[in-house]
Amino acid sequence: MPECPILNAAALQVSGLAKSYGDTPVLRDIDLAVAPGAVVALLGPSGCGKTTLLRLVAGFDRADSGSVTLGGRPVADGPAGGRGCWVPPFRRGIGYVPQDGVLFPHLDVAANVGFGLSPAGRRSGRVEAMLDLVGMAGFGRRMPHELSGGQQQRVSIARALAPSPAVVLLDEPFNALDAHLRRTLCAEVRAILKRGGAAALMVTHDRDEAFTVADEIAVMRAGRIVQRGTPADFYRAPVDLDTARLAGAAMLLDGTLTGASAETALGRLPVRNPHGVPDGPVALMLRPEQVVAAAPGAGLRVTVRHAAMLGPLTWLDLETEGGAVALQACWVAAAPPEAGSAVLIEVRGDAMVFPPE
Amino acid sequence: MAEAAFSLSALRRRGSSALARRGSSAAPSWLVLPLVAVALLAALPLAYVAWQAAAVGWAGSAALLFRPFTAALLASTLELAAAVTLGSVLVGTAAAWLVERSDLPGRSVWRVLVPLPLAMPALVSAFAWLSLTPRVEGMAGAVLVLVLAEYPLVYLPVAAALRGMDPALEDVARSVGHGPWRIFGRTVLPQLVPALSGGVLLVTLHMLVEFGPLALLRVETFTTAIYEAYELSYDGAAAAMLSAVLIALCLCVMAAELLLRGRRRFSRAASGAIAAHAPARLGHATLPAFAGLAALLGLALGLPVAMLAYWLLLARRAALPLDRILSAVGDSVQLAALGAVLTTAVGLSLVLAAFRRRGRMAVLAERLPFVVHALPGLVVALALVYFCLRVAPVLYQTTALLLVAYALLFLPLAQTALRPAVEQVPPAMEEVALALGRAPWRVLLTVTLPNILPGLSAATLLVFMQLMKELTATLVLAPTGVRTLAMELWAQSSQMKYGTAAPYAALLVLVSGAPAYWATVELQKRRGRR
16 A cells, blocks of 8 residues: 655545445545544434444545545545555554443553553553543553443543544443433543543534534534534524434424514514525524513413423423414523413524425 | 354354444454365365266266165165154153253252263263173164263253243143143243254254264264275275265255254243243152163263273273373374364454454355354365375375364364354454554454453363364374374274273263363353353
């Protein structure tokens, strides 16, 4: 295999990547860039190809076409057997954190973390520094089976970061952990990655994980990246209704669009129309935080069907009179309305316009 | 013949997990080489038959094939296989029912004793019976001796199935007024079919390829006839044509096994906790049942052990040829050790290829053991001699050639023992090591091997024990001057020198039989727990 020339680019650059298993296309024409130090999440349902993409970047599998560039160095270009370059995974210098951590069970924690280091590197204090970074100082002599799931995952991240890779790949790293641990570890991992300074690409099917960990999210569906942006972009301006639902609780209304507003069961609402949907029947999307208590003497009368107290917030299931439209709202918990009672609401901000479903 | 007991049933478990694992670049690409080598070797017996047939031409082949002698061999081989299989099914099932389902006194002791004849190599028990009376020579005697050696292979799976059955089904049958015989016939027996058919195919296959005990007991089957034809004229076409029929028979059994495999998975009992069965009351039948089991063990185990003890005590007065015995032990250990290491190494590369690569290579690595398992050892040995003399005569009668035969014949056993160990190592573990900068061969040495070490040593030990008693391939391929324990036992008892044969027989039981028993019963237990 010819070695590839060095180019200047992002920490990770993927262009035109495609992969099929037999006749089934798994990835089609994927373009993706990760800036140095950035954390990008690949978010999508299982089977959308996100893990395949990660494996192609790592070099565990070969793409049918397209190229992968790591830190400006092309590592894969063109199909297997073609004339393009191909760098095997052990010469790519990436960090890899698989599902469940997968520590080497026959090595203690220190040897696990030092696995990717040279003998000199192992003695240089790097192992201890990495354990310190992930909050596992003093655990070096433990064996993997003596650690909890969260501790194992932390050691796995330390192991991946120890050789100072430019890019770390994380494959659903929190999958095996319970919900509570997930939440705390997500924030921690983001801090660790940021302190470590490596760019990271994380595969996940969990929106909250992606939102907590990533600077940028790439939403995948059926082998394609359908949207890229910050978590806020993704929540505020999803490209389609499926993505809107993936980004968080979404309420859908039918309406008729005329210019900058639309007529709906909730009255005339101002809209955002970034996709340029033409006037006429449309679908409109509202987020729960847009449904607020109306100023006294105004607003639309709705019935509270259910009220769930969630600590500082109350989650309300509402419906308009006659049950025409179901709404959700998230209010501060002070004096929450009771189920069956009526409240007055108004819509704050604008509704997002999509073509009718 | 314990080896195949678990190799077959474990081969059967394949397939369900095939989709779950992915191939990966963690597998060194040279894994393909042993795979191709094994595939070529496995094709040798067929090539040998084809070459020989071509050499004598169509008419000559047909004349050799379609003659009364072949028909007679076919009849006696099938008669032996059918009789031993039927006998093993009856004895094995009855013993399993008594031990697992009746109120027979001392069931926990019987549970240990009844499968114990596994520890007695058939060659040794054939020797023991012969040394007692020449009347066991011939078909009836052979059936008796072999049923006593083979019934544990039916007993073990059937006993496990009886243990695992849900008693609720039998309660239902009882509640609608079925009597005990009807319950057994309508409710229990259908659930036993998977276990029984596995045992049946295994015993049948053993009978098709069995050689040593049959030669001692003077029963003419395909194997003994092929050996005679080979001894008379080294690579005669006659031996090849008989081999063709034998290979066809074995492949039929293997095909039946493959056909049954799919259905069998459905019939596995639920894995949850199962209520204990209330033991059936034997009543007046207690004494006959007890006596029957005692007689069974007396014949299968007591008699051979007693005969061995008799001949050994007798021999103590004379001088034992210690040098000769020690040299046989040395030859056996050396061949078995080298063979075990080679077999395990080849087996490991095939298991890794099956687990870590994708596409045709993985499928080939997955299915090859089925084919290899059905190859008669004698035919493999003859094919190796035939091609060795034509391609590389310098290898003829070398240890290397014998080791190649060992590696091929015991590959299914090694693979069975290695597979669970390799399954424990997730591909992700090797991928992490790759990502951390280790080349594939270093990943194999520093990650994969350390994590499968227990399975690796168990597999090596298992193959070693089986090789210690291997006779057929060793007889044909052993270098001049090499005499293993099994060869000595065979040679001495063929000449009716029973006193001289006894020490070799006793050593064979000690070094190979007992551990084989332990390993089989352990594996059976482990599977039962799953």
